[in-house]
Amino acid sequence: MRHVVGVGDMKLSANAGDIVVTHALGSCIGLAIHDQSAQVGGILHFMLPVSSVNPDKAKANPYMFADTGIPAFFKEAFKLGASKRIIKIKIAGGAQVFDDKDFFAVGKRNQVVTRKIFWKNNLMIEREHVGGSNSRTLYLEIGTGRAWMTIQGQEIQL
Amino acid sequence: MITLDDLVQEVQGLAPLPTAAAKLVQILAVDEAEVGTAVEIIRFDQALTASVLRYANSPIAGAYYPTNSIKDATIRIGLGKVLEIAISSHVREPMGNALPEYGLGEEELWTHSVASALAAEVMLRDHKMAIPQLSFAAALLHDIGKLVLTRHLDPAIQGSIRRLTTDCSMTYYRAELEVLGFSHADLGAQISERWNLGKDISRAIGTHHEVETTPGPVADVVRISNLAAKTVGSGLGFEGMNLEADAGACERLGLDRSGFERLSADVAVLLRDIQKSHS
Ligand SMILES: [Fe+2]
Ligand SMILES: [Fe+2]
Numbered sequence: 074m075r076h077v078v079g080v081g082d083m084k085l086s087a088n089a090g091d092i093v094v095t096h097a098l099g100s101c102i103g104l105a106i107h108d109q110s111a112q113v114g115g116i117l118h119f120m121l122p123v124s125s126v127n128p129d130k131a132k133a134n135p136y137m138f139a140d141t142g143i144p145a146f147f148k149e150a151f152k153l154g155a156s157k158r159i160i161k162i163k164i165a166g167g168a169q170v171f172d173d174k175d176f177f178a179v180g181k182r183n184q185v186v187t188r189k190i191f192w193k194n195n196l197m198i199e200r201e202h203v204g205g206s207n208s209r210t211l212y213l214e215i216g217t218g219r220a221w222m223t224i225q226g227q228e229i230q231l
Numbered sequence: 232m233i234t235l236d237d238l239v240q241e242v243q244g245l246a247p248l249p250t251a252a253a254k255l256v257q258i259l260a261v262d263e264a265e266v267g268t269a270v271e272i273i274r275f276d277q278a279l280t281a282s283v284l285r286y287a288n289s290p291i292a293g294a295y296y297p298t299n300s301i302k303d304a305t306i307r308i309g310l311g312k313v314l315e316i317a318i319s320s321h322v323r324e325p326m327g328n329a330l331p332e333y334g335l336g337e338e339e340l341w342t343h344s345v346a347s348a349l350a351a352e353v354m355l356r357d358h359k360m361a362i363p364q365l366s367f368a369a370a371l372l373h374d375i376g377k378l379v380l381t382r383h384l385d386p387a388i389q390g391s392i393r394r395l396t397t398d399c400s401m402t403y404y405r406a407e408l409e410v411l412g413f414s415h416a417d418l419g420a421q422i423s424e425r426w427n428l429g430k431d432i433s434r435a436i437g438t439h440h441e442v443e444t445t446p447g448p449v450a451d452v453v454r455i456s457n458l459a460a461k462t463v464g465s466g467l468g469f470e471g472m473n474l475e476a477d478a479g480a481c482e483r484l485g486l487d488r489s490g491f492e493r494l495s496a497d498v499a500v501l502l503r504d505i506q507k508s509h510s
Contacts, residue, residue: 099461126492170475171476174478179492206471206472208467225469
């Protein structure tokens with residue numbers, strides 16, 4: 074089955090036949106995680122770096138923000154049997170508009186905050202395709218852990 | 232090669248706006264608070280009456296108690312929203328079409344337009360920013376030029392635009408200007424003029440990708456609305472995030488960095504609620 078993850082949402086699966094996909098990654102970041110031995114994986118599509126801009130919204134929509142979404146996403150993955158030692162992490166997105174005053178630096182800040190969170194938790198990002206200004210689509214195959222993305226009609230393995 | 236003049240001919244052939252929308256624009260241009268005259272206009276249009284009441288009673292409008300009075304409904308949602316609703320009915324269908332030349336699938340331009348209008352609405356209602364009522368309609372229509380231009384973007388033109396954006400790291404808008412001599416923004420301004428939407432809306436649409444100079448607050452709202460709508464992932468297409476952002480627009484309207492992010496979060500949640508209620 075094919076699961077489509079919307080903006081500010083996530084999908085985890087333990088079904089080998091599943092493909093998880095998320096479209097329209099502009100300044101948002103798509104985070105794909107996969108545990109090969111537990112055959113568990115999924116994608117989180119968050120939009121903004123920090124929930125402090127809107128704590129009320131963050132309570133109802135934790136997956137909208139990196140700082141609330143990433144921990145909640147991992148917690149759910151662990152519930153499905155994924156283990157922190159084995160999990161592979163790949164990210165795509167974080168495109169940035171041109172703005173010399175860095176006023177609309179959502180794409181860049183999403184990247185920075187994501188790195189910080191993983192660094193603090195002693196986790197490594199295995200592969201990434203971030204930045205630039207183009208829109209991306211991210212795919213993950215649960216059975217194999219293969220992750221890939223499309224950008225401007227081009228397919229790239231992650 | 233196509234010229235703006237050729238396309239202006241095409242724009243002249245577009246159906247005019249519904250009478251109610253055209254009249255509402257005139258009222259809003261003169262006096263924003265003239266509710267009585269507006270109510271008469273709305274009442275005359277059954278479909279618009281129904282849409283205004285439906286929206287005024289929806290949770291998105293923050294309805295605490297039901298109303299079936301057009302006057303109450305109009306006061307509750309504001310004339311700017313009524314105008315947006317009146318124009319929506321006219322553009323809903325064509326804007327739902329796919330624009331493959333822009334890399335936009337079915338409903339993508341429409342969703343982007345709705346998200347932009349929502350951003351303007353959130354600024355006024357939730358962020359209590361003093362923004363003009365005409366901003367909603369302007370935000371809704373800011374990319375309408377794409378609708379007419381898309382058919383003329385043949386593979387050669389698309390290729391030239393793509394080369395300029397990838398090899399010369401030009402923004403999509405600048406590349407469009409460079410290749411064609413005009414852009415979807417210019418064409419949108421022409422459509423707005425054809426529909427007699429007035430200079431504030433026409434200039435806002437025409438300059439929505441410009442930075443540094445501004446024709447006024449409606450234009451500033453549209454620039455930020457477009458960016459918020461992009462941030463929530465709507466209407467990306469081939470353009471993606473390849474656009475210049477006007478930080479000055481935020482400063483002029485008194486929106487700071489975290490204010491912009493809060494705005495984007497609000498728009499994303501509202502947009503999802505609307506999409507849920509329609510499916
Ligand atoms: Fe545009
Ligand atoms: Fe736009």
